[in-house]
Each structure stands twice: as structure tokens, then as C-alpha cells.
Amino acid sequence: MSASIMYGKVLADKIREEIKTDVQELVQHQIKPKLSVLIIGDNPASKTYVRMKQKACEKVGIESDVIKLQSDVSEDELLKQIELLNNDRSVHGILVQLPLPEHVNEKRVLEYIDPNKDVDGFHPINVGRLSIDQDALVPCTPLGIVALLDYYNVSIEGKHAVVIGRSNIVGKPVGQLLLNRQATVTYCHSKTQNLKEITKTADILIVAVGRAELINEEYVKEGAVVVDVGNTFLETGKVVGDVAFDQVKDIASQITPVPKGVGPMTITMLLNNTIKAAKYSM
Numbered sequence: 001m002s003a004s005i006m007y008g009k010v011l012a013d014k015i016r017e018e019i020k021t022d023v024q025e026l027v028q029h030q031i032k033p034k035l036s037v038l039i040i041g042d043n044p045a046s047k048t049y050v051r052m053k054q055k056a057c058e059k060v061g062i063e064s065d066v067i068k069l070q071s072d073v074s075e076d077e078l079l080k081q082i083e084l085l086n087n088d089r090s091v092h093g094i095l096v097q098l099p100l101p102e103h104v105n106e107k108r109v110l111e112y113i114d115p116n117k118d119v120d121g122f123h124p125i126n127v128g129r130l131s132i133d134q135d136a137l138v139p140c141t142p143l144g145i146v147a148l149l150d151y152y153n154v155s156i157e158g159k160h161a162v163v164i165g166r167s168n169i170v171g172k173p174v175g176q177l178l179l180n181r182q183a184t185v186t187y188c189h190s191k192t193q194n195l196k197e198i199t200k201t202a203d204i205l206i207v208a209v210g211r212a213e214l215i216n217e218e219y220v221k222e223g224a225v226v227v228d229v230g231n232t233f234l235e236t237g238k239v240v241g242d243v244a245f246d247q248v249k250d251i252a253s254q255i256t257p258v259p260k261g262v263g264p265m266t267i268t269m270l271l272n273n274t275i276k277a278a279k280y281s282m
């Protein structure tokens, strides 16, 4: 039997409608939610994602501005820009599009953002709050994944969730969110031995490694729920995930596609986090 497909777009559209109402309510309280995005250099994928973020903001009525810096910008100049945004009361959300050029210390930059404006949820204070299940700004893709699982009635409590990938953007925080929801969580990564043996025990398999179609049906238990976070652009222009969709769909019970699976949820959760940050300013 073929898996049912968990489209992110459907839920994203629904949440974006709700966000429009949130924006109107904030405006009634004289707060016009605003997101500032810093982009450094010319990475084509980053430029695409930033454009998508701007467009999404516009559609729901969130104001946005994009600050473009040259790829050889100094770290100090970047920090100066962040400081201006930290001190600007009209700005509620700040994000620095990743990846950064190699000469810039990512940790130092992300730590410089005011934690209450950190709509990516990458600041150590937000990471710490998430780890002790306190209110926090939480990274967008993990939030989107859990919202998608809830929307498609995937029960999380007591389930074995295997996360392949340990990035600060997706792998680690999604595992933490699932743990907070009472799943038993196993992290796998490039040094994991017997990967297949572990993934084959997953009730929920989250794949976030950035390697095109790495995971095929041999890695998946019959009836598992599979979430594909990959987004690799092939030379043909096609975007593919980390999961070989056509092979895995016949063994999984539910699966996200790429595109239109997790991707649209990432930007939707960014809008949500911007609203949340704007409410912090009330």
C-alpha cells in the first residue's frame, strides 16, 4: 500500500490565514510587526529563501526589510548592523540568513541577536529554554515538522523517533521538541554505526542530512512515518529531498514530499515567530 502524503502547503496556507488575523490584532494595539533579514554574499539558494521570506511577510501584512552585505563584510560590521536592529523598537524579529561566509564566526553573530527578537531560535538562551521545555523562540523547521505531524494526526508520545542529522538548525532542536512531547529519541549522524539497524526501528523517521535521496526503503520500517527535510537543487533545476520518495512511499504509512512538504512550514513558522516576538514587545 502506498503512504499517504503529508503536504506542508495545506497546513501552511491555513496557518498563514490565522497569522493575518494576528497581524490585524497587533495593529489595533499600535504594533506593526516587522522582520529584518540580514543576508551576506551571493549564495543563490540563500537569495531565493530570503525572497520567499519577504514575499510571505508581505502576503500576511508583516513588514520586512532585507539588509544585504557584501561577502567580504567584516564580522564587526555585521555585529554593528545587528546592534542597530537590536536597539530599533520598530523591529520585532531579526534573522541572519545561513550559511555565513567562512571568515565570519557564526556562533558569535547568532549570540549577538537580542534573544527576544531571535525569530530563528538559534540564540543559546532560546536553545536552553527549549531544552528545559520553557517558553522560547524555537527554530522554524523543527516547529514546522511537529505542527505537520500534529495536523496529520501522527501520535508522538511513546513513539521511537529517529533523527538523522545533528545540525543546530534542524536535527538537534527537532529531537528536543519530540522529547518534550514524550517521544523516545535517537540521534544518528555521519559517525553512527549500523545506521540501517537503528532507522529500521523508527516509528517516526526524520531525515535532515542534506544528501540527495540517501534514504531508501532499506532504511525504513513498514508503516513508519517519514519526514524529509532535505532540499538539494540538482543541476537540472529540480529540488529533491534526502529520501528516495518513490521507493520509500510504498513502505511508509505517511511521508512528506519535497518540494511542498516541510519547506513551506519553515517560512510559515518564521511568520509565527515574528508575531510571537512582536507580542513580547507589548
Ligand SMILES: Nc1nc2c(c(=O)[nH]1)N[C@@H](CN(C=O)c1ccc(C(=O)N[C@@H](CCC(=O)O)C(=O)O)cc1)CN2
Pocket (backbone or CB within 6 Å): 048, 049, 052, 095, 096, 097, 098, 099, 120, 140, 141, 169, 231, 239, 258, 259, 260, 261, 262, 263, 264, 265, 266, 267
Ligand atoms: N537563518 C536561517 N538560515 C537557514 C534556515 C533557517 O531556518 N534560518 N533554513 C535553511 C533554508 N530555508 C530558510 O532559510 C528554507 C529552505 C527551504 C525552504 C522551502 O520552502 N523549500 C521548498 C523547495 C524550494 C523551492 O521550491 O524553491 C520546499 O521544500 O517545498 C524554505 C526555507 C538554511 N538556512
